[in-house]
Amino acid sequence: MTGNRTEKVCVLGDFAVxxxxxxxxxxxxxxxxxxxxxxxxxxxxxxxDLGAHGSIKLIMWDIAGTDALDGLQQAYLRGAxxxxxxxxxTRKETISNALNLHRDVQAIYGKLPFVALVNxxxxxxxxxxxxxxxxxxxxxxxxxxxxxxxxxxxxxNAIRSLAATLIGQ
Ligand code: G3D
Ligand code: MG
Numbered sequence: 277m278t279g280n281r282t283e284k285v286c287v288l289g290d291f292a293v294x295x296x297x298x299x300x301x302x303x304x305x306x307x308x309x310x311x312x313x314x315x316x317x318x319x320x321x322x323x324x325d326l327g328a329h330g331s332i333k334l335i336m337w338d339i340a341g342t343d344a345l346d347g348l349q350q351a352y353l354r355g356a357x358x359x360x361x362x363x364x365x366t367r368k369e370t371i372s373n374a375l376n377l378h379r380d381v382q383a384i385y386g387k388l389p390f391v392a393l394v395n396x397x398x399x400x401x402x403x404x405x406x407x408x409x410x411x412x413x414x415x416x417x418x419x420x421x422x423x424x425x426x427x428x429x430x431x432x433n434a435i436r437s438l439a440a441t442l443i444g445q
Pocket of ligand 1: 289290291292293294295296297298308309395396397398399423424425426427
């Protein structure tokens with residue numbers, strides 16, 4: 277049980293799925309539609325207190341997303357202990373793009389802990405992602421959790437569960 281564990285967590289997903297917004301919701305508990313498209317990398321730190329299990333500092337690396345990992349992104353991923361895989365429920369193709377990223381990361385770094393989030397659950401009338409996509413993923417061992425950086429649904433508990441995994445719970 278230690279209060280000063282620090283782990284790097286990378287946020288991966290397609291352009292505009294809500295990576296920056298999800299980190300902002302988790303770290304600052306806010307949503308703003310003023311975030312600019314991220315160029316390069318943005319780092320935020322949040323200490324997660326897991327009570328009797330101790331606490332852990334998550335260094336959230338928010339990288340600009342494309343559907344492939346180029347050399348620069350590989351450098352961003354180096355040393356990561358875990359990652360958030362984010363898709364956008366209103367754009368079906370963001371699921372397969374996220375799965376490609378996941379496969380690329382696994383190929384390079386092996387099996388790291390991750391959570392898979394389908395963001396924008398507040399826009400459920402505009403959702404394109406349905407059972408087909410989530411079933412296919414489930415067969416591949418990936419459980420997508422709906423979330424919303426806007427309403428806050430599931431953001432904190434998903435990242436806290438990742439923190440708990442990292443701390444060994
Ligand atoms: P990115 O960092 O993955 O590129 P951003 O994505 O966090 O910049 O978000 C991209 C757009 O989606 C932004 O809108 C942002 O406000 C919006 N967004 C992010 N999360 C949510 C959510 O949970 N619900 C809704 N409704 N919108 C969300 P703009 O219009 O600025 O491009
Ligand atoms: Mg961004």
